[in-house]
Amino acid sequence: xxxxxxxxxxxxxxxxxxxxxxxxxxxxxxxxxxxxxxxxxxxxxxxxxxxxxxxxxxxxxxxxxxxxxxxxxxxxxxxxxxxxxxxxxxxxxxxxxxxxxxxxxxxxxxxxxxxxxxxxxxxxxxxxxxxxxxxxxxxxxxxxxxxxxxxxxxxxxxxxxxxxxxxxxxxxxxxxxxxxxxxxxxxxxxxxxxxxxxxxxxxxxxxxxxxxxxxxxxxx
Ligand SMILES: Cc1ncc(COP(=O)(O)O)c(C=O)c1O
Numbered sequence: 001x002x003x004x005x006x007x008x009x010x011x012x013x014x015x016x017x018x019x020x021x022x023x024x025x026x027x028x029x030x031x032x033x034x035x036x037x038x039x040x041x042x043x044x045x046x047x048x049x050x051x052x053x054x055x056x057x058x059x060x061x062x063x064x065x066x067x068x069x070x071x072x073x074x075x076x077x078x079x080x081x082x083x084x085x086x087x088x089x090x091x092x093x094x095x096x097x098x099x100x101x102x103x104x105x106x107x108x109x110x111x112x113x114x115x116x117x118x119x120x121x122x123x124x125x126x127x128x129x130x131x132x133x134x135x136x137x138x139x140x141x142x143x144x145x146x147x148x149x150x151x152x153x154x155x156x157x158x159x160x161x162x163x164x165x166x167x168x169x170x171x172x173x174x175x176x177x178x179x180x181x182x183x184x185x186x187x188x189x190x191x192x193x194x195x196x197x198x199x200x201x202x203x204x205x206x207x208x209x210x211x212x213x214x215x216x217x218x219x220x
Contacts, residue, residue, distance in 0.1 A: 005042055006038070007035070007177060008042035011039060015173070022051075025056065025173070026053060027056045027176040029059070029151060029153040030113065031105070032109065032110055033109050038177070038178075047121055048121065055122050055123065056122070056126055056161075057113060057172055058124075058126075060099055060101055060104050060127065061199065061201040061202065062200045063106070063107075064103045064201075065088050065089065065107065066117055066124035069109075069207070070211065071087070071088055071215045072086070072088075072217060073219065073220060074092050075086065076216050086115070087108045087110070090106070091094040093107075094107035094210050097202070099200065100191070101150045101188075102191050106206055111141040128199040129192075131156045132153045132155070133189065133192040134156070135155040135159050136152030137192075146182040146185075147178065147181065148180035148181060148182040148184075148185055149182060151182070160175055161210070
């Protein structure tokens, strides 16, 4: 995963060119964790060395791995072909809801993102798909680029942070990763715009049921 940090290292150079000395908030959507870690880890390093930065991985409420899953040893795949890995997990037998952010429906999370979360370096957030699509539409109208449904989760979190900064009358630098365009995902936008999408939150009892499968596995 570490090679992905070229994203964060380049972001630092771009911020420098833009004349920004300090980043206040770093945001990325998380499926398995790679685009988020790529952007965030150079800033996690700064945070470990005393910088005040809120670093927010954003996931869907339908797959709340970091916000509702336990930190456990689990397999990375349903077929249990991988060794046990220490990570936040909803259980390797997790069956995701058919939301349109397909890339955010992984049951587990990258071990380093999990470790950083467990150590309190990250502040995970779970968002509903309707708020995310609304953010995606606003982004498309204002920036001229249609974001992927996965990416809209990060954008919705950016909008929340920007509104919070406005309310607090604080000027903040908010950095986020635009993980992909949504040209292949227009069906999701069509369903959102014609009122066919609903919010979905994975119920706690379903999570508990999934986790029975890994009861007795070693704990990190
Ligand atoms: C556009 C987009 N963003 C984000 C992700 C999430 O993946 P990861 O968390 O591994 O970066 C995906 C996965 O398919 C994706 O397609």
